[in-house]
Amino acid sequence: MKDQSMKKVLWFTLALAGFVVTSRAGAGFADAVVSYNPGTGYVPGFTNVSAALGEPSTINPYGEATDVFDPPYGTDQILSIGAGGSLTVRFKTPIVSHPRNPDGVDFIIFGNAGFIVTNDFDLSTFTWVGTPATDGSLLGDNPGETRVSVSFDGRHFYVLNPAVAPTVDGLYPTDGSGDFHIPVNPALTPADFSGLTADEIKVLYAGSGGGTGYDISWAQDAKGHRVWLPVIRYIRVEVLSGHSEVDAFSAVLPPCEERRRH
Numbered sequence: 001m002k003d004q005s006m007k008k009v010l011w012f013t014l015a016l017a018g019f020v021v022t023s024r025a026g027a028g029f030a031d032a033v034v035s036y037n038p039g040t041g042y043v044p045g046f047t048n049v050s051a052a053l054g055e056p057s058t059i060n061p062y063g064e065a066t067d068v069f070d071p072p073y074g075t076d077q078i079l080s081i082g083a084g085g086s087l088t089v090r091f092k093t094p095i096v097s098h099p100r101n102p103d104g105v106d107f108i109i110f111g112n113a114g115f116i117v118t119n120d121f122d123l124s125t126f127t128w129v130g131t132p133a134t135d136g137s138l139l140g141d142n143p144g145e146t147r148v149s150v151s152f153d154g155r156h157f158y159v160l161n162p163a164v165a166p167t168v169d170g171l172y173p174t175d176g177s178g179d180f181h182i183p184v185n186p187a188l189t190p191a192d193f194s195g196l197t198a199d200e201i202k203v204l205y206a207g208s209g210g211g212t213g214y215d216i217s218w219a220q221d222a223k224g225h226r227v228w229l230p231v232i233r234y235i236r237v238e239v240l241s242g243h244s245e246v247d248a249f250s251a252v253l254p255p256c257e258e259r260r261r262h
Contacts, residue, residue: 028181029055030089030249034154034234039085041243046080052089056110056209056248058176066176068201068210069132071114071140078112078245083144086238089249090154094231097216100254105183105213107235109148110247111169113141115193115201133197136190142169144242150219151234158219158227166212168237169244175202178209181253186213211250 033049057072064070072078081087095107115134122129146168149157172184175198184205193201219227235249 027093028251028253029053029091030235031092032090034088034090036079036081036087037085038080039082039239039243042082042085043080043243043245045075046078046245048076049079049087051075051077052079052087052246052248054248055250056174056176056180056211066174067198068115068173068175069117069134069198071112071173072110072247073112073140078247080243080245081237081239082243083239083241085243086236087246088234088236091233091235091249091251093251094152094233095216095251096231096254097229098252098254101252102183102254103186103213104215104217105186105252106216107232107252108180108183108211108213108250109168109235109237110174110180110209110211110250111141112174112245112247113138113169113171114173115139131197133195134193134201135195136193138170138173138190140169140245141171142167142239142242142244144244145240146244147238147240148214149236149238150216150229150232151236152229152232154234157234157236158221158229160214160216160218161220164218165214167244168212168239168246170212172205172208172210172212174210174247175205176209178202178205179207180209180211180248180250182206182208183213183252184208184210211248213252 057077061074116137117132120129148160151157
């Protein structure tokens with residue numbers, strides 16, 4: 001049985017190796033999957049590569065709005081990557097390492113992690129007791145390790161310094177009502193969200209739609225030397241342990257671009 005499963009994974013990986021799956025993604029979101037290897041321990045059924053393209057999910061399968069307590073979870077919304085697996089996406093419009101990007105963040109990766117609600121649940125009414133709030137802990141996140149690499153030409157990839165690059169599919173849960181091109185302040189820790197309701201979390205998000213932010217200036221070569229990349233078009237996520245779910249990739253827009261877009 002194990003051999004058959006491995007053969008299926010190998011076939012799936014090889015089948016995608018020669019194809020590029022594209023989408024009519026809006027500006028500032030990944031529009032093509034270049035390669036996908038589900039790895040080991042991925043969640044079966046969550047292998048629809050197009051789920052990682054376009055903007056993050058704003059509505060869940062039952063028609064509920066995506067928020068920090070109710071992250072994306074549909075098979076057409078998130079793509080699962082297990083240990084040893086990887087996903088490479090392409091942006092039609094290059095992502096700029098802009099000095100005016102908020103908190104130095106140049107792009108954001110969205111997963112399906114959500115804040116755990118600590119309120120009691122009333123089984124007779126199927127509602128939370130009181131206004132839902134969290135202690136800052138997460139559900140659905142990857143407690144393992146990931147590696148994120150970037151490239152301009154799709155051939156030469158540079159790893160983002162693992163000492164500072166966060167794990168994919170962790171902080172910060174998606175808020176479907178926020179702006180997906182604005183990062184959450186990366187200085188915020190789980191403790192900062194302790195005791196907060198969804199509305200109070202929105203205040204801390206300061207207009208952001210959540211997701212995990214990354215800085216292109218963290219790129220380094222094989223010897224650990226910093227690499228200067230003014231723009232990139234490709235992002236690769238590799239899962240080293242655990243498993244990560246990916247919903248979307250977005251470019252951060254500097255303040256001047258945000259004003260023009262609105």
